[in-house]
Amino acid sequence: TGVPWSNIQPKLDADYFDYSIFDSLVDIYGKQGIELQGMLGFTARLAARESLRNATDWKEWNRSKPDLELWRKYAAKTVGRYKGKINVWEIWNEPDLWMFSHFDVKDYLDLARVAGETIRQTAPEATIFTAGFAGLAHHPNRRDPDFQFKAMRDGKQYFDVHAYHGHAGFVPFSEQIDRKLMPLRKEAGVTIPWYANETAVFSLNGADKAQGITLFKQLLFCWSRGSLGYNWYDLRNDGFNFSDPENTFGTVTFEYEPKPVASVYHTLARFLRGAKFVDELKLPAGCHGYRFSNGRDQFIGLWNEDNGFAGPVPVEAPGTARVERIDCMGNRTAVPFADGLFCMELSTQPYLYRVENAGDVRVHEALVDLVSAPVVGDGKFPATLTARNPLARAIRLDVRFTGGEATEIALAPGETKTLPLSVPGAKNLKLAYALADSAIKGEVDVPLRRATLIPLGDGNYRRKPDFRLDKVDQVTSIGEGDPAMRDRTWTGPDDLSASVWLREDGESMELYVSCGDDAFTQKGGEKELWKGDSLQVALVIPGQDGGWKIDLARLENGRSCSYVWIAPAGFDAEGAAKAIRLTTNRDDAKKITSYRARFPFAAFGLTKEKMKEGIRFNLLLNDNDGTIRETYMQLFPGLSSWNNLSYYPLIVFE
Numbered sequence: 001t002g003v004p005w006s007n008i009q010p011k012l013d014a015d016y017f018d019y020s021i022f023d024s025l026v027d028i029y030g031k032q033g034i035e036l037q038g039m040l041g042f043t044a045r046l047a048a049r050e051s052l053r054n055a056t057d058w059k060e061w062n063r064s065k066p067d068l069e070l071w072r073k074y075a076a077k078t079v080g081r082y083k084g085k086i087n088v089w090e091i092w093n094e095p096d097l098w099m100f101s102h103f104d105v106k107d108y109l110d111l112a113r114v115a116g117e118t119i120r121q122t123a124p125e126a127t128i129f130t131a132g133f134a135g136l137a138h139h140p141n142r143r144d145p146d147f148q149f150k151a152m153r154d155g156k157q158y159f160d161v162h163a164y165h166g167h168a169g170f171v172p173f174s175e176q177i178d179r180k181l182m183p184l185r186k187e188a189g190v191t192i193p194w195y196a197n198e199t200a201v202f203s204l205n206g207a208d209k210a211q212g213i214t215l216f217k218q219l220l221f222c223w224s225r226g227s228l229g230y231n232w233y234d235l236r237n238d239g240f241n242f243s244d245p246e247n248t249f250g251t252v253t254f255e256y257e258p259k260p261v262a263s264v265y266h267t268l269a270r271f272l273r274g275a276k277f278v279d280e281l282k283l284p285a286g287c288h289g290y291r292f293s294n295g296r297d298q299f300i301g302l303w304n305e306d307n308g309f310a311g312p313v314p315v316e317a318p319g320t321a322r323v324e325r326i327d328c329m330g331n332r333t334a335v336p337f338a339d340g341l342f343c344m345e346l347s348t349q350p351y352l353y354r355v356e357n358a359g360d361v362r363v364h365e366a367l368v369d370l371v372s373a374p375v376v377g378d379g380k381f382p383a384t385l386t387a388r389n390p391l392a393r394a395i396r397l398d399v400r401f402t403g404g405e406a407t408e409i410a411l412a413p414g415e416t417k418t419l420p421l422s423v424p425g426a427k428n429l430k431l432a433y434a435l436a437d438s439a440i441k442g443e444v445d446v447p448l449r450r451a452t453l454i455p456l457g458d459g460n461y462r463r464k465p466d467f468r469l470d471k472v473d474q475v476t477s478i479g480e481g482d483p484a485m486r487d488r489t490w491t492g493p494d495d496l497s498a499s500v501w502l503r504e505d506g507e508s509m510e511l512y513v514s515c516g517d518d519a520f521t522q523k524g525g526e527k528e529l530w531k532g533d534s535l536q537v538a539l540v541i542p543g544q545d546g547g548w549k550i551d552l553a554r555l556e557n558g559r560s561c562s563y564v565w566i567a568p569a570g571f572d573a574e575g576a577a578k579a580i581r582l583t584t585n586r587d588d589a590k591k592i593t594s595y596r597a598r599f600p601f602a603a604f605g606l607t608k609e610k611m612k613e614g615i616r617f618n619l620l621l622n623d624n625d626g627t628i629r630e631t632y633m634q635l636f637p638g639l640s641s642w643n644n645l646s647y648y649p650l651i652v653f654e
Contacts, residue, residue, distance in 0.1 A: 001025065001036055002093070005044040005074050006062055012046045012053075014070060017077060026085055037129075037197075038082065039090040040075055040115055042100070047071060065103040068114050075118040083123045090129035090163060090197075091115045096147035097134045105147050109155040116158035130155075132163040132198050136180035137172065140478065140628035153188035161228060162190055165198040170217040171305065171637050172476065173199065177225055196222040200233040202245035203259065204489065205472040212260035216328050216350045217288070219268060220301045223277050224290045232265070245477075245489050260329070267330040271352060272299060281363050284310040286647065287346050291361070298358040303350035306647050307447045311368035312343035312433060314390040319359040326352040338439040339391060343367060345444050364390040368399060368433060374451035374614045374652050375425045383423045388416045396436040401446070402429050408436075425450075451614050451650040457503040461512055465499035467635055467649070469621055474633045476640070488630035494518055494591070496623045496633060504653050508581070508598040509606055511537065515593045519625040520586055522553050526563040529553040532624045535595055538639050538648060540616035544568035544605055547616070547645050550577075552597055554584035562597070566642065571605065579603035608653075616648035 003022055010018065029036055045053050047070040048061035055061055079089060095101040095108045108131070119128050133148040134141075144150075152162060164181060166173050185194065199218060203211040219230045237250035237259075247254075251262040274294045281289030286306030292299045298317070304310050317323065323335040323342045328350060335342050335353065344353055355361055365388055372383035389395050389411035400406040403424050409417060423429075429448060434441035452466055475490045490496060498515040513535060522532035530536060534553035541548075549566035562580040567573035581598040601607060606615075620634040638644030 002039040002041060003078050005040070005042060005047070005066075008078065009044040009046060009074065014046060014073070019078075019081060026082060030085065036086055037088040037090060038078070038086040039093055040078065041092040041131075044070070044074070047074075059099075060102070063100060063102045065107045065111070068110060071111060072114050072118050075115045076122050079119050079122045079126065083126075087123075087125065088127045088129060089115075089119055090131060091159075092131040094134040094165060095131045095151075096144065097139065097141040098143055099141055105144060105150045105154075108147075108151060109158070112151075112155050112158040127160045128158070129161045129163040129195065129197065130159045132165040135164070135166040135168070136176045136184070137166075137168065138478065140630075149184050149188055152185065152190050156188065156190050156192060160192060162192055162194040163197045164194055165233075166196065167198075167200060167233070168476070169201055170214055170221070172641070173218055174221050175641055175643075177222070182225070193226065193228050195228045195231075197229070197231045198233045199230065200249050202248040202489075203261075204242065204245055204248055205492075207472055208260050210473065212264040212328055213350060215261050215264045216268065216301070217303065220290045221288070223292075224280050232261070243491060263330065264328045267326065267328060267352075270330065271326060271354065275299060283313065283346070283363075284308075284366055284369070286310070286644075289344075289363075296357060298355040298361050300344065300353040300355070300361075301350060302344060302346060302353070304346040304348050306644065307348050308647060309370045309372075309446055309448075310346035310444075311366035311370065311431070312345050312442055312444055314341055314343050314364040314367050315353075315355075316340055316362040316364070316390070317342060317355045317358045318361075320355050320357055322356045324354050326354060336439040336441060338435075339393075341391065341440060343433075343440060343442055345442055347445065348447075364388070367397070368431070370423075370431070370446065372423065372448060374650055375448045376451050376453045376652055377425060379425055380422045381425050383421050384418060385421050386416065386418045387411060389414055395438075398434045398436060400432045402426055402431075451652040454502045454504070454651055454653045456654050457501075459503065459505065459510065459512075461501045463501075466502055466651070467500040467619065468498070469500070469619070469633045469635065470497040474635070475631060476634075477631050478629060488625070488628070490623075490631045490633075496621060496631060498619075498621055498633070500619060500635075502617070502651060502653075504608070504611060505598060507601045509601070509604075509611065509653075511595070511597045511599070513595045513619070515595070515621060516591060517593055517623065518591050520554075520556075520588070520593060521624040521626050522555050524553075524555045524557075524561065526551075526561065529561060529563055530622050531629045532622065533593065534622045536620040536622065536639060537597075538616070538618035538620075538645070539599075539604065540645050540648060541568070541605055542610050542613055542615065545570070548576075548604065549639070549642060550580070552580075552582055552584075552595055554586060554593060554595070560584045568605070572603075576603045611653035614650045614652040616645065617651045618648040 042062045043066040045061050047066035048064050052061040091112050201214045222230045234249050236252050237254045239247040241247045252258050275292040278291040278293050283289045286308050287304045287310050289302035323337050325333045325335050369386040375381050387409045392413050394412050397409045398406050429446040430443050431446050432443045470493045477489050501512045503510050529551040537550040539548040546568035551563040553561050560582040562577045562582050564573040564577040579600050583596045585594045618635050618639045620639045623631040636648050
């Protein structure tokens with residue numbers, strides 16, 4: 001929590017200090033056995049430049065660079081007062097955002113140098129945190145995209161810990177850490193540890209369960225990446241306005257009733273207290289697994305992020321006699337164990353596997369893999385099953401799909417076999433497996449990568465849309481977690497949504513999108529279309545080396561504009577962009593923007609045969625209600641960061 005300088009020294013008197021409010025906070029939390037982490041900032045009015053002290057907007061002086069000697073005096077008096085009670089001090093909050101600092105990185109380093117010297121003189125046993133930097137994703141409030149890098153490169157000697165904030169779901173959050181934060185630290189020569197000290201997602205629109213699952217994933221992930229800890233923002237909902245994200249971040253409601261995220265925290269604390277991270281598991285693509293040990297038991301936290309098929313994973317656990325699976329809420333289920341072996345089942349729901357009194361467990365490749373042809377409708381479809389024997393003895397593996405006959409597979413020690421199967425295309429398909437003459441058995445989901453069948457059409461699109469974008473789990477809010485952007489959060493389909501149709505049109509593929517958007521803004525500029533209201537389209541076509549990433553927009557002058565960011569190897573991006581035939585319309589009365597784009601076969605390497613074979617398709621809507629790109633929605637995660645291409649929705653044309 002902050003120790004706000006403007007509250008401590010509210011008068012224009014350098015010798016007047018009032019700690020009464022903060023004294024009470026330290027006392028109240030101390031009685032509950034809770035230690036506070038203190039944060040120094042923001043500027044007291046008396047320490048601002050005289051020209052700012054009477055500004056109409058209080059942030060003009062409160063967010064400005066303070067007089068350094070007055071800053072030193074405030075830091076020394078505050079740190080000294082709570083010496084032995086507050087042992088961690090953070091220097092400012094998110095100085096890389098304009099909302100919190102009206103100064104540049106050199107000014108921040110001046111503050112860090114003075115505060116760091118003062119803390120080390122006053123309380124040498126205390127730990128000094130950097131300001132929590134506001135993530136590394138694009139943020140409209142960040143004036144200098146290299147602020148964090150420069151601060152760590154030039155000022156790392158002032159700190160003991162590199163503090164990092166990140167408000168986003170697991171996929172964008174983990175990508176920030178692996179693709180941006182870790183390379184930044186390496187390039188800046190940072191060796192001090194890092195701390196995910198303000199990270200969370202809100203729970204608007206009934207996303208309480210998803211919020212809890214995010215905590216499970218992100219805490220284990222940060223632990224695996226060496227973070228000293230993980231702080232959830234925040235403890236309690238701020239109020240009752242559930243259209244305001246700031247009112248839904250809490251682990252408990254405003255009335256202190258626990259939300260699912262609180263139960264997830266208790267589950268992790270109960271079982272992983274005192275444990276240490278051991279390693280990250282090698283699992284099927286799209287799956288995550290992290291192993292921990294408390295010196296007696298082994299714990300494996302894992303989940304399937306991409307919802308592709310992932311067969312049961314055999315684990316050798318010498319010395320153990322008991323294995324159990326624990327869900328996010330702490331419910332425990334015994335896991336079959338025999339021959340020193342058990343199987344972990346990967347699901348979109350995260351689980352902890354607890355292996356009691358285990359030695360060095362060994363994780364094998366999946367017991368079975370499944371690769372299928374495109375699945376259209378509920379009839380049977382061809383697939384290839386791969387089965388593996390992890391044991392040093394011959395086994396017989398029985399597998400059976402929902403509604404199908406059992407298939408018996410004999411496997412010699414360590415043998416792998418591949419066989420063709422005819423698999424039912426039923427919804428909620430499951431695969432039951434069992435090792436004959438063994439207790440090892442179970443059932444896993446078969447989340448088929450179904451193809452959407454695109455029927456023949458005349459372009460009037462009276463039929464049901466092929467895809468819809470209208471759900472909260474399709475939304476990413478750019479400034480999520482930034483109170484200054486709380487009014488920029490997606491509020492529902494009237495704010496942004498779309499109906500999407502595709503069809504074959506002679507020697508072209510046609511895309512038609514009817515986009516509900518309450519406010520239209522598009523300033524133009526080929527490479528900046530994404531900053532305004534626009535579409536981004538991804539196509540992954542069989543036989544091509546890479547995919548297509550395409551921007552489509554209607555400009556404010558009524559013109560239509562296309563731009564190709566990425567083209568497969570051997571294709572002309574500029575020529576393809578010119579070949580797209582795009583028409584658009586904006587109906588301000590109905591708040592609808594429509595896009596009709598035709599992609600000529602010749603320019604994009606399409607053929608009727610490839611469209612019948614199936615192509616991967618993804619779509620992203622950008623939303624700008626007047627000043628900044630504030631939200632985007634995508635059919636499937638990955639288009640914004642250009643990954644997961646092999647998992648984009650599959651479309652097959654009739």
